Amino acid sequence: MHMQLKQIGTIHSRFKEPAGTLLQPVFDETEMGTVEILPEFTDGLHDLHGFERIWLLYWFHLAPPARLRVTPFRDTLERGVFASRAPCRPNPLGLSCVRLLGIEGNVLTIGGVDALDGTPLLDIKAYVPEYDAFPTSNAGWLDQRAMKRTHADHRFSKPAPTTDKAQRIDP
Amino acid sequence: MHMQLKQIGTIHSRFKEPAGTLLQPVFDETEMGTVEILPEFTDGLHDLHGFERIWLLYWFHLAPPARLRVTPFRDTLERGVFASRAPCRPNPLGLSCVRLLGIEGNVLTIGGVDALDGTPLLDIKAYVPEYDAFPTSNAGWLDQRAMKRTHADHRFSKPAPTTDKAQRIDP
Numbered sequence: 044m045h046m047q048l049k050q051i052g053t054i055h056s057r058f059k060e061p062a063g064t065l066l067q068p069v070f071d072e073t074e075m076g077t078v079e080i081l082p083e084f085t086d087g088l089h090d091l092h093g094f095e096r097i098w099l100l101y102w103f104h105l106a107p108p109a110r111l112r113v114t115p116f117r118d119t120l121e122r123g124v125f126a127s128r129a130p131c132r133p134n135p136l137g138l139s140c141v142r143l144l145g146i147e148g149n150v151l152t153i154g155g156v157d158a159l160d161g162t163p164l165l166d167i168k169a170y171v172p173e174y175d176a177f178p179t180s181n182a183g184w185l186d187q188r189a190m191k192r193t194h195a196d197h198r199f200s201k202p203a204p205t206t207d208k209a210q211r212i213d214p
Numbered sequence: 215m216h217m218q219l220k221q222i223g224t225i226h227s228r229f230k231e232p233a234g235t236l237l238q239p240v241f242d243e244t245e246m247g248t249v250e251i252l253p254e255f256t257d258g259l260h261d262l263h264g265f266e267r268i269w270l271l272y273w274f275h276l277a278p279p280a281r282l283r284v285t286p287f288r289d290t291l292e293r294g295v296f297a298s299r300a301p302c303r304p305n306p307l308g309l310s311c312v313r314l315l316g317i318e319g320n321v322l323t324i325g326g327v328d329a330l331d332g333t334p335l336l337d338i339k340a341y342v343p344e345y346d347a348f349p350t351s352n353a354g355w356l357d358q359r360a361m362k363r364t365h366a367d368h369r370f371s372k373p374a375p376t377t378d379k380a381q382r383i384d385p
Contacts, residue, residue: 044334046273048217051304067345084304087282089294093354097296100271100307102217111258123260125268125338128345133222133255134336136271138309140346163215165305167296171353174238174299175311178347183264185342 052080052149052164054101056156061105061200066116067128068141068155070193075144076156078164085149088167096170097143097153102163103135107199114198117190126183130199137162140170223251223320223335225272227327232276232371237287238299239312239326241364246315247327249335256320259338267341268314268324273334274306278370285369288361297354301370308333311341 056076058064065074078099080088091097112121113129124132142154151167227247229235236245249270251259262268283292284300295303313325322338 044221044273044275046219046221046334046336048219048305050215050217069345084282087295087304088297089283090297090355091294093352093357094297095352096348098309100305100309102215104215111255112260123262124258126259126261126265126340128339128342132337133258134219134271136307136337138269138271138339140348163217165217166303166307168299168309169297169354169356170348170351171299171356172349172351173353173356174240176347176349176351177267177311177341178343178349180341180343180347181264181266182342182344183340184261185340185344186264 048102048165050081050163051084051166052078054078054099054156054158054162054164056158056160058159061159061195062197064159064195065155065157066193066195068139068157072142072155074154074156076153078151078153080149080151082149088146091143091169092146094143094169096140098168098170099139099141099158099164100166100168101137101158102165103130103137104161104163105159106130106135109133109135116192116195116198118184118188122184219273219336221252221334222255222337223249225249225270225327225329225333225335227329227331229330232330232366233368235330235366236326236328237364237366239310239328243313243326245325245327247324249322249324251320253320259317262314262338262340263317265314265340267311269339269341270310270312270329270335271337271339272308272329273336274301274308275332275334276330277301277306280304280306287363287366287369289355289359293355
């Protein structure tokens with residue numbers, strides 16, 4: 044099946060390179076950014092007003108090649124990539140729940156931006172607690188191991204060296 | 215930017231056509247299904263054990279052409295597509311938070327499957343309440359208007375008639 048994505052907008056933030064980027068919106072909701080929607084898609088923003096949070100789906104455009112085992116930012120051990128939120132995934136799709144602070148024309152102001160400046164936006168979905176919020180859900184290794192790190196280091200800034208033992212797959 | 219997706223697996227459910235499909239996992243978590251991961255990606259499932267819920271990201275392969283205004287399943291008024299979870303999006307990306315009930319080799323058993331049988335899977339992400347659960351977040355029009363509907367009707371089963379007043383865009 045042919046599955047080709049189109050860019051519907053761009054995420055703007057103060058993060059120009061992977062290292063130092065916020066790891067998740069919740070770690071600093073005062074980290075402000077904007078989402079600029081391409082004019083031809085702006086009409087789809089109607090009725091977004093009143094949603095306190097939105098999902099951003101985007102393309103990890105600077106992610107290194109996909110790997111099936113990664114050492115997540117908040118751990119010291121290798122984990123399966125699907126048990127992580129690391130960017131170097133078979134499909135480099137990012138998912139972030141940000142605060143929606145304002146809408147002006149085709150520009151959204153958001154709190155908790157955790158994407159690189161210039162990130163291609165793929166979709167926005169309303170955040171609906173009834174569908175999305177399960178506050179007591181067990182979180183496997185993260186329940187035991189989460190370190191206090193809130194911002195990225197260099198580990199996903201460039202392709203892993205070829206001597207890396209972790210299995211690599213085509214991007 | 216070239217953004218081409220690859221199928222990493224397939225969602226299996228009892229839903230063979232859009233009408234009658236569960237709308238969101240939370241509406242019936244006893245609705246059982248499986249996720250079959252392609253063998254070359256199975257290694258990425260390591261450490262997923264222990265996560266009570268996972269995000270499935272998938273391709274709405276039977277969605278009608280994209281529209282910017284839709285009448286959501288749980289409303290009687292047209293809304294911007296980004297303020298909805300409707301399938302006919304500019305990028306037909308689906309997002310569901312399902313219960314992870316078991317892992318056997320490359321097959322996950324899930325509860326609350328709300329995708330059509332044969333849906334191409336794009337990504338799995340661990341559900342992490344700290345990142346994803348905001349139970350008191352306001353949900354705009356849905357807070358006021360949500361109908362009790364839990365399963366799809368025919369509205370997104372086929373392309374809207376060309377006389378439809380809603381703006382349509384290229385898929």
